[in-house]
Amino acid sequence: MAMFRIWRGSAAGGEFHDYTAEISEGMVVLDAIHQIQALHANDLAVRWNCKAGKCGSCSAEINGSPRLMCMTRMNALPADEPITVEPMKSFPLIKDLVTDVSWNFRVKKAIKPFKPRPPDAADGTWRMAQQDIDRVQEFRKCIECFLCQDVCHVLREHHLHEEFIGPRFFVHAAALEMHPLDVENRTADLKKTQGIGYCNITKCCTNVCPESITITDNAIIPLKERVVDEFYDPIKKLLRVFRPAR
Numbered sequence: 407m408a409m410f411r412i413w414r415g416s417a418a419g420g421e422f423h424d425y426t427a428e429i430s431e432g433m434v435v436l437d438a439i440h441q442i443q444a445l446h447a448n449d450l451a452v453r454w455n456c457k458a459g460k461c462g463s464c465s466a467e468i469n470g471s472p473r474l475m476c477m478t479r480m481n482a483l484p485a486d487e488p489i490t491v492e493p494m495k496s497f498p499l500i501k502d503l504v505t506d507v508s509w510n511f512r513v514k515k516a517i518k519p520f521k522p523r524p525p526d527a528a529d530g531t532w533r534m535a536q537q538d539i540d541r542v543q544e545f546r547k548c549i550e551c552f553l554c555q556d557v558c559h560v561l562r563e564h565h566l567h568e569e570f571i572g573p574r575f576f577v578h579a580a581a582l583e584m585h586p587l588d589v590e591n592r593t594a595d596l597k598k599t600q601g602i603g604y605c606n607i608t609k610c611c612t613n614v615c616p617e618s619i620t621i622t623d624n625a626i627i628p629l630k631e632r633v634v635d636e637f638y639d640p641i642k643k644l645l646r647v648f649r650p651a652r
Contacts, residue, residue: 576602
């Protein structure tokens, strides 16, 4: 038997409620939440879908840490103290454990889409080096659970949603920027409207990623380097003075 302390309420307010759940071998937190929902709290709101760690729906904060409920095993949590389950704090609360993450999809629409270079003139096809293809494959693993967005202090504590797109979308931008066929330039947007300068590379986003994407080192830092090269390199700054505006 395990004790759960679950947040119940809406944007207007709420509080933690205590429940118990019968724990068996192999159970994950989502199993216990479903048991509580079935036996003790039929109106408990919780978002989930695949229960296999691939849809990103069941994101929550378990004992204060952003995690997927379906991938958090009960035997990995302390057995002698209550397990707290609460909604993600970086997004508006709808009800109980469900938050409104629609802001993320609006952000994604504002990022310049993939723009391929013309095909090779010789035969009308594209050629890419395998190492360039491999470089972006890691970013394709993102399941948009938004745990990295939730843990990021710029969004979680400072609420700079209108100035900062967050680590998930730096990963998306990196997947486009580093694609061997893409010719779009997003560095100005990253600097001016997407707030990459706010990231101080604490790597908290990398630490919570259930897909083990190396967000900070492989996506955010290379994007920061591109912005620095474009806007702060002294030679390029001098060239911009004499280069005609486009």
